[in-house]
Amino acid sequence: MRGLRRWWDDTAGGLPATFWYLWSGLLINRAGAFAMLFLSLYLTAARGASASLAGLVVGAYGAGGAAGTLLGGVLADRWGRRSTLLAAHLGAAGLMVGLAFSRHLAVIAVLAALVGMVHSMPSPAFVAAIVDVVPEARRSRAFNLQFWAFNLGMAVASLLAGVLAEASFLALFLVDAAATLAAAVVIALKVPETLTRRPAVTPRAVAGRRPGLHTxxxxxxxxxxxxxxxxxxxxxxxxxxxxxxxxxxxxxxxxxxxxxxxxxxxxxxxxxxxxxxxxxxxxxxxxxxxxxxxxxxxxxxxxxxxxxxxxxxxxxxxxxxxxxxxxxxxxxxxxxxxxxxxxxxxxxxxxxxxxxxxxxxxxxxxxxxxxxxxxxxxxxxxxxxxxxxxxxxxxxxxxxxxxxxxxxxxxxxxxxxx
The missing domain is CATH 1.20.1250.20 (MFS general substrate transporter like domains)
Incomplete structure (x- = not known):
């Protein structure tokens, strides 16, 4: 028992409560993020799209993800980590419901791109918030637990997705939306804003410009x-x-x-x-x-x-x-x-x-x-x-x-x- 306790202290001891709420939100988010794994199958089997058209829609999701990554980073530094996380999760839940009931492929493609954007926005905010609250000496352990939660959540998502897809594509999207909303509730109730405003200690601005994404x-x-x-x-x-x-x-x-x-x-x-x-x-x-x-x-x-x-x-x-x-x-x-x-x-x-x-x-x-x-x-x-x-x-x-x-x-x- 002492050996197990010592291992746990070495692995996860000393991490603040805010980290664990962020970790829980990430785990719930990943475990419930399964609808997009079956997007191409949904498009071809339920909406009659060709394989090439389904590929384009999935590509729109990826393009939205690239844009969302940059947008999430800028907003998390300007609005704050908590605000960005909440906006992304609430937006994802609403868009997922929209996907569940959409019938036209053009609408689905637009929604897929927007879902890709809001799915990617939380990543910079999650990590920035972890760095904000976890002491430097414990960050390696915190990031290790984050990686573990991400993979555990994806494993759960893969199992659930197959079951739900066979039962109902509508259930697939709605349960995904519910899980995303649950993660938003955890963040809203338990995660404070971790961004603190302080005098800038940054790499010098390029060509005299204010430090930003270009830095x-x-x-x-x-x-x-x-x-x-x-x-x-x-x-x-x-x-x-x-x-x-x-x-x-x-x-x-x-x-x-x-x-x-x-x-x-x-x-x-x-x-x-x-x-x-x-x-x-x-x-x-x-x-x-x-x-x-x-x-x-x-x-x-x-x-x-x-x-x-x-x-x-x-x-x-x-x-x-x-x-x-x-x-x-x-x-x-x-x-x-x-x-x-x-x-x-x-x-x-x-x-x-x-x-x-x-x-x-x-x-x-x-x-x-x-x-x-x-x-x-x-x-x-x-x-x-x-x-x-x-x-x-x-x-x-x-x-x-x-x-x-x-x-x-x-x-x-x-x-x-x-």
């Missing part, structure tokens, strides 16, 4: 980190974009693909809580280099994979890499962001994921078609490049974070180019 977009140290995260995201997206095609080419059934994906999710849910204690003694750049190297090894191994056991073994390797990468990735992002631009920096960081969701299938499909199994050698090499990049970029990042801390104490500014 993040011209911060070279931060953008180098974002670029490396983009490479990591491209690797991660292989599992949902290119790997199913490779498994089909190897004669494996869709159930085999489902088993590989389920194994990764199960590993994260079971093992993610043990990661903070494992990585705590090491520098963040070293952990990210090792984690990205493991992902490179896992995906590179698919070059010789021709049966389910090899795919499962490779999935274990790359999933461990993903688990190790999550806490330091989030913490570095938080450390590099000046307090007054925290959510804007988060929004630029989160753009890597919709960008990777476009690049990975677009270029990966061509690579798989022309290179065959050699595609996985390219993916592995890309991961090794990212691993080396983290080792090279680590010292400048650490110097930048140290400079921001000193500047915050002295009320000074730090150049965005540092």
């Amino acid at each position: 993040a977009l011209t911060d070279r140290t931060f953008l180098a980190f974002v670029g490396l995260t983009f490479l990591l995201a491209v690797l991660t997206m292989q599992t949902s974009t290119i790997m199913p095609l490779a498994m089909r080419a190897d004669g494996l059934r869709p159930s085999a693909y489902g088993l590989v994906v389920a194994l990764g999710g199960a590993l994260i849910v079971v093992g993610q809580l043990f990661v903070p204690r494992l990585i705590e003694p090491y520098r963040k750049s070293t952990v990210l280099a090792v984690s990205t190297g493991l992902m490179a090894l896992g995906f590179g191994a698919l070059t010789v994979a021709d049966g389910l056991p090899l795919y499962l073994g490779a999935a274990v390797v790359w999933t461990v890499g993903q688990m190790l990468a999550a806490p330091p990735n989030a913490q570095i992002n938080a450390d590099l962001a000046p307090p007054e631009l925290r959510a804007r920096y988060q929004s630029v960081f989160y753009l890597t994921f919709p960008a990777a969701s476009f690049v990975a299938p677009a270029l990966g499909g061509l690579s798989l078609q022309h290179l065959g199994e050699g595609h996985w050698l390219v993916v592995g090499a890309l991961g090794l490049v990212a691993a080396a990049g983290h080792l090279l970029a680590g010292p400048p990042r650490e110097r930048r974070v140290a400079a921001l801390r000193v500047a915050a104490e002295r009320g000074e500014t730090v150049s965005a180019g540092r």
Whole structure:
């Protein structure tokens, strides 16, 4: 019992109540966010759309998500974290009800784009609020728990979505809306506004302009980190974009693909809580280099994979890499962001994921078609490049974070180019 208590204290002890309410809201949000997983099936099966038209509507959802990420970051720094979260959740619940009862494909496409926007808006606000309330020494654990809640919620959503979709598409959208509304209630009742107005301690404005979104977009140290995260995201997206095609080419059934994906999710849910204690003694750049190297090894191994056991073994390797990468990735992002631009920096960081969701299938499909199994050698090499990049970029990042801390104490500014 003492050992279990000590493990829990190391994993989640010392985190403020506001964090746990944010965490609960995120978990409810993700567990209930299942309707859009079946959007293409709903369009083709219930609304008579062609596969190409369904693809365009799903693409509209993705485009809305990219816009919502940036909008959420700006609003969270201007309105506040709580206000942005409430507006996004209430808007999502209302739009989901609208989707449930819409019949015309043009209306559904517009609503899908708007849902994509409001679904993406909370991400920068959630993370910025966590950084606001969690002491720096506990942030790695907080981000680890956030990643765990996200994946646990997605696992629950995947299970519920299949059941509800078979019963009723109308129920699918309405239950999603109800879950989103429940998350909004938790935030409204239990989460205070965490944004504090203070004298600006930010990278100096570009060309004399007031610091804003452009500051993040011209911060070279931060953008180098974002670029490396983009490479990591491209690797991660292989599992949902290119790997199913490779498994089909190897004669494996869709159930085999489902088993590989389920194994990764199960590993994260079971093992993610043990990661903070494992990585705590090491520098963040070293952990990210090792984690990205493991992902490179896992995906590179698919070059010789021709049966389910090899795919499962490779999935274990790359999933461990993903688990190790999550806490330091989030913490570095938080450390590099000046307090007054925290959510804007988060929004630029989160753009890597919709960008990777476009690049990975677009270029990966061509690579798989022309290179065959050699595609996985390219993916592995890309991961090794990212691993080396983290080792090279680590010292400048650490110097930048140290400079921001000193500047915050002295009320000074730090150049965005540092």
